[in-house]
Amino acid sequence: MVDFDCTYDNSAGINKEVTRKTNLQFPEAYKHWESMVLLAQELKKHDHTSFCTLPFCHTVEGEAMGGIINYGDENIGPRAGDYICTTPEEILGLPKIDYSKGRIAEVLKACHYLREKGENVVLYVSGPFTIMNVLMDSRHVFKALKKQPEAMKEIFIKFQDEIMCFVTAAQKSGVNMLCYADPSGGLNVLGPKYAEQVVELFTYPLLKGIEEILNDETMMLLCPKTTLALLGTDRAVWKDINLGVPIKYAEACIEVIGQAKFVGQMCIKNNHYKLKNGVIKTLSLC
Template identity: 75%
Template sequence: MGKMIDFNCTYDNAVGINKEVTEKTGLKFPEAYKNGESMVLLAKELKKYDDRNFCELPFCHTVEGEAMGGSINFGDENIGPRAKDYICTNAEEVLNLPQIDYSKGRIAEVLKACKCLREEGENVVLYISGPFTIMNVLMDSRYVFKIFRKNPAVMKEIFDKLQDEIVRFTEEAQKVGVNMISYADSSGGLNILGPKFSEQVVEMFTYPLLKRIEAMISNETILLLCPKTTFALLGTDKAVWKDIDLGETIKYSEACIKVIGKAKFVGQMCVKNKAFELKDGIIKTINLL
């Protein structure tokens, strides 16, 4: 077993809307967060403002939780959507939540916006959340960790339910042509869970999830792992680095696009770090074992 190490991330909550951008669009909030056409406009403006080579959706980490019945405060032009009131207090309530209907609600509008942007030739990064981030919308974290400590078998049932939803979300993203999927679970990082529970999460959830996704995504899609997830996989001997030499100094975000078709996973840096350059032209991709 390798050593579990953490990644000091300053981008955990970086998905959001800049006030300068919202004022420029003239859109009304919070309605704009719920409409696919508005999302397209916002994503394009954010791309220009941040000087990126891709558009990003959604603008928060609450979409999956809301689609499972979670209560959301949609915010305004200054603060994006966030969790409002918890709807679950025990494992049974979480397990009884309905499957996500990807044909309605805000999650459907996100997919519609992704499709529109891809048809216009944009690279689209779809942010998909991990289990602890999703549960943060549904249940107080104190109850989540209590279940994990006292009844890991029931926690596995919850993990399986959420894993199925993440796979289905990925399938829907494939249908609309999304070519870059970002997976992160900052609420379940090593700094929060500790080494023992982090190893269990990799075994029970992360590794089997990514193996399923690896088998289903097309060669025109790449999965961008949060470095916290990458290091957890490496530290539990579930993955290894594989270097690809691009032959030039290149920004990390640009390198991620260049290796689409050559790798399924990258994750040495957060894709939101637009200043990070690969000085030697070598990007570290990830091979699952």
């Protein structure tokens, strides 16, 4: 297994120049679908991309489970606040996400509105360690990973169910590109042994389930860290699609919706990455 050298870390796209232009009030702007729409459209213009992205952080799922969030300001987006759990058992006791209320519902409303206006929409979906990072100090997370493997398996099952529900709700809202990443649980953080276990226990079963529910109008963009973990454990193989002309990676992803369920050779945040030979590598699960 090899790692991908990520230069974007936990960034989800907040830009000071953009937030200052909007004249929105922060942090309230991060909480309501109308202001989310405006921010997403302005970020699209600023970054010269062919899609809008939501949300502007990696805390939505954790908050919807009861996590405490520091909503930030116009300079920095929402991030984890005080932790509410210290044990795996406490995480397992958290309520299921209600997609009809709270900020997660506002995100889905914003996605629906943007799609109705003809925009391509990328919705960020967080992996288990990134969600846990909102709920529990990482010291307790990695202690549980080593000392309470059965409890961690139960947490993985709980989070698989939640992410599947999120993907289903997003698809109903019209989202055509989901972007899955777990920056808090990469090979560089977990090490080879645990990274391989996470693929076997969580990532691969999750993506196999998502593969079943994705329709021909939706695809999943994988963080290259996730892609390389799947390839390194022989859980996926590359499948090339030749688009015939040089094309930006992001635009190529849009082009192959309906032809592939998964892509993941480059970070979607790399706006300048171009496929000079016109070939995009899609991913087929084994």
